[in-house]
Amino acid sequence: MSAVDLLAAVDDVGRDRRRGGWSRHLGDDAETTLREWFTTEAARRGLAVETDTNTNLWAWWGDPEAGDAVVTGSHLDSVPGGGAYDGPLGVASGLAALDLLRARGHRPTRPIAVAVFAEEEGGRFGVPCLGSRLLTGALDPDRARALRDADGVTLAEVYARRGHDPARLGHDPARLGRLARFVELHIEQGRALAPQDLAIGVGSTIVAHGRWRLSFTGRADHAGTTELADRRDPMLPAAETVLAARRAMARDPQARATVGRVHARPGGTNIVPSAVEVWLDARGPAPQALVEDVVAAARAAAGAEGCRVEVTTDSVSPAVRLDAGLADTLTRVAAATVPEVVRLATGAGHDAGVLAAHLPTGMLHVRNPTGTSHAPDEHAEDDDVATGVRVLADVLADLTR
Template identity: 75%
Template sequence: MTLLTDLDDVGRDPRRGGWSRHLGDDAESTLREWFTEQAGRRGLQVETDANLNLWAWWGDPEGPDAVATGSHLDSVPGGGAYDGPLGVASALAAVDALRSRGVVPGRPLAVVVFAEEEGGRFGVPCLGSRLLTGSLDPDRARGLRDPDGVTLAEALTSRGLRPEHLGPEPRRIARLGRFVELHVEQGRNLAPRGEPLAVGSTIVAHGRWRLSFTGRADHAGTTRRADRRDPMVPAAATVLAARATMEAHGDDARATVGRLHPVPGGTNVVASRVDLWLDARGPLPQALVDDVTAAARSAADAEGCTVEVRAESVSDEVTLDPGLADTLATITGAGRLATAAGHDAGVLAAHVPAGMLHVRNPSGVSHAPDEHAEDADVAAGVRALADVLEELCR
């Protein structure tokens, strides 16, 4: 908890509430410096890979069959204090616990901080782990733009980093034997069960789609209804279509519009373009998207506008390694939990046996300032993670 308290003032967002920490901004850079310093205090050898992920090694970084644990330090805009940082702080605390037990790992152990997991600045989630594993094309990544139009390549260059080095690192992946990510629960499943912890089982299929509506800019006061081609109208219809489609597809479906950007954005201006982002999750997310985009196209045609739909990231359902999940359950005594939230563990799972531990969130609120975990549950999570790492590092 002391480690988490260290981060409390970093990236506070006075406008949104909560915390905003994004790749390349001052808050995220401060957090990276904090992690490097904390790892150094513990005698861990820190390196930054080609994709801006931080690795703190206990043992030989070049050794085979390494065990890795960790999470991320960035946030969504106005996010909570636990999503990401809890996993990193718990990993450092687990190293302390192992040392206090006199444990010397029999294989290399790494604490890792993945870059831009939330995609809060450049739009693609799990950016660092996707680049590391080769599931995101580095040329596409370099061209990603933030809301101010700054490309990832430009952002990295301005901080003295080398965007030309982005890309897959198969040798690093090949050295990993196991990856375990501890994360605060996102949703409210453990509280009704009276359980402080759970072992991850699956990650639901999910993705982000960008819909760009194009019309004609005009004067809000002098343009008659018959003369308008207002892209805000089909954009608004799409927001309502997302809710209706989610309800039509059943309890396991999720369709959300959480971001909408009108251009030029003046109060007394009919917009020329509106960009809208759709987050879809569930057993068949593409079916959700197809229904929403059909409604979007119909509304755009009625207003005399056009709409372009582009997938920004798509992840199929992931089953976390069953053997590792069994090991985690045996060591911790915890039950299983499926999640609809994406994680770096889900990206790594296609290449490395990956598992997750979830720490109870009593309110279920996440991606918001009210996100929470009780101190006792956090402590239980650290003890469980230490037990797991001790066993995996034998």
């Protein structure tokens, strides 16, 4: 079964009728269905499937205890109202690449695994690459267990409901020690390949990025009867935060600062809110400095309105240079299939970036003609997906010959 066919089989899973696109989050019905789909497809191929202590899935061709394993894969969760390819493309391509290798009669000299990492987008609990961060020890398990979603449900509660012991979350050095290489195939997030008429790119770097939560507290009151002088409206400094992020980004063409999520409490149309939470996503060469500029503006605006503000760091990921030797291998192997291969830096975070501190990791990017990502218009042509699978299969063969 091709990667396109595999993706078509789950196209209706997690369709978001309200936002458009797909919403698939850790522990919800859609994500659970996708995990079951992956387990079924892996078992159909005779792969040994296991769930690790952090609920990442692993489908093994060969003995997982043998060590020196080559791993591919991605994630199955999405941002709210996201696209169909970000994550699932890498998982489906991993399964399809193993089909192709078997059809060729390839006999790997070391184990190959297709991995599915939990909560890569952070769409439910706010921390991206949750499964790979726990695996590598980059995220404290106590902090992870205490994370809450928008309804106040903790990560520990979600895992317990799924029959997984949340006490087992955390660093897994034994598993990491058995991994030799990780190659993640991913749809291009941006539009660098299409103008050059190129189907495949090879990842070079991932820029530094992070997420910060600004919580403004004021005083709830009646929208129609409260005089201006009596208002302590936290929406005002929240709005200034949005504008400050845009100003900070405008000062540095390499920087990105975005507010994509705002929660007002109690949330009535005719109520001056008592509290407003704003989530800031910042990326670039110096995201911390950018955030400091935004926070300074937010604090000044909060003071002027008589409100309080608390700033919480949800996650920080430093810049990552993907393994140069593995990138050379990916480029060399891809060049046998496509006429030209370019190296791509990306402003998007990936599990490959988290794993890079522990083993050589690389990324293959499949052309996205729309340039849109994290939205329903995200797209890859079927022929480009097939090319990506062929290149991935060739890479896996090269690394396990």
